[in-house]
Amino acid sequence: MKKTLKLLVVGLCIGMMSTVAFAKGKVGLVISTLNNPFFVDLKEGAQDEAKKLDMELIVLDSQNDPAKELSNVEDLIVRGVDVILINPTDSDAVYRAVKNANRSKVPVVTLDRGANRGKVVTHIASDxxxxxxxxxxxxxxxxxxxxxxxxxxxxxxxxxxxxxxxxxxxxxxxxxxxxxxxxxxxxxxxxxxxxxxxxxxxxxxxxxxxxxxxxxxxxxxxxxxxxxxxxxxxxxxxxxxxxxxxxxxxxxxxQQPKLIGSQGVETANRIMKGEKTPKFIPVELKLITK
Structure with a gap:
């Protein structure tokens, strides 16, 4: 009986340790519009990386509307995301959304388009x-x-x-x-x-x-x-x-939109682990001709 109880306690401890080790982070991705193949690719790149990292990814479409973008960010803050990835509708108008995240102490990473104001941990884009x-x-x-x-x-x-x-x-x-x-x-x-x-x-x-x-x-x-x-x-x-x-x-x-998306999720993962990330992560470009 004692041996059985001991094994049960050990099993529970291992189970708890496993839960802690593999706990999923929750990341929000706010995209300017999904009515554009480039941003659909970016979203898919992010989703693939989130799946690989066993991470919860919430994707919201701003429909090229700064007001909708602000509402999306507010929604993600309420839902308790650990990091917000945002592809701004407008580099100036996104300031209010970034400011709200800053106020709530949710780290922000911008993708493809930057934010002209507000605190952003990392910007990921092509040059x-x-x-x-x-x-x-x-x-x-x-x-x-x-x-x-x-x-x-x-x-x-x-x-x-x-x-x-x-x-x-x-x-x-x-x-x-x-x-x-x-x-x-x-x-x-x-x-x-x-x-x-x-x-x-x-x-x-x-x-x-x-x-x-x-x-x-x-x-x-x-x-x-x-x-x-x-x-x-x-x-x-x-x-x-x-x-x-x-x-x-x-x-x-x-450009490589899927890589921008996947790098965004990878960077969010690093931020959640307490690692320092660069201010700018460039994604390589090349010219496609016949």
Whole structure:
């Protein structure tokens, strides 16, 4: 009887130790929109890593609305998450959400787009400025000095739009003639509409640099088969890569959204373990061409 009792106590102790050792963390992931293949890939990368680490991951869609984003973060705080991963709808507007998390002492990690204010433990993203520069250098090499280019910008206020434009324009200055520049909000339909207006407004366009593939694909549809205009996108989504292979888009700058998502969860895990993480974790870029 004593031996049985002793074995039972030992078994319970081991069970309790196992529970402690393998206790799951709870992480919240707030995504700007899931109506974009890039962010769907980011979410899937995060989910795969969370499954691998036996971690609970709560994913919320902000639908490109800063108010919804704030509500999502407040919801995650109430639900007691250990870390919040956030892909901001807007790098300025996200401040209120980050501030709420800071006040509640929930660590924040930003993905792809940064936050201009508030305390963020780590930012994980591609070097968007380097990617914009890569696109500009490709266009310059293909079309030559003085080529007339349209720049389709992303959502104003996002670090992705700002940095991609900055890198591109560093190359364009004194080398390319940017005849039109307008925001199309990272959206395919808006990219199509803006490009249609650009074609009507500009007598000659040699090339287009779009801050993401969705706008680039929209621009390509607006151009159709009638004009010989080189189009370069950014993100290397599945649709964009297929378009490059078929001779539609000339190139796309390849980010690795799944890796950004998985690195986010991995970083959250390190934070929960009390480890120090870098302020910025860069994710490698490359240019996809035919």
């Amino acid at each position: 968007n400025a380097a990617g914009g520069k890569m696109a500009g250098e490709f266009i310059l090499k293909k079309l030559g000095k003085g080529a007339k280019i349209v720049e389709l910008e992303g959502i104003p206020g996002t670090t992705a739009a700002r940095d991609r434009g900055k890198g591109f324009n560093e190359v364009a200055k004194g080398n390319l003639d940017v005849v039109g520049r307008q925001a199309a909000d990272f959206d395919r339909t808006k990219g199509l509409n803006v490009m249609e207006n650009m074609i009507q407004a500009q007598p000659k366009i040699d090339g287009v640099f779009a801050h993401n593939d969705e706008m680039a694909l929209g621009a390509l549809k607006a151009i159709g088969n009638n004009k010989n205009i080189l189009v370069v996108g950014f993100d290397a989504t599945a649709d964009a890569v297929k378009s490059v292979e078929k001779g539609g888009l000339a190139a796309t700058v390849a």
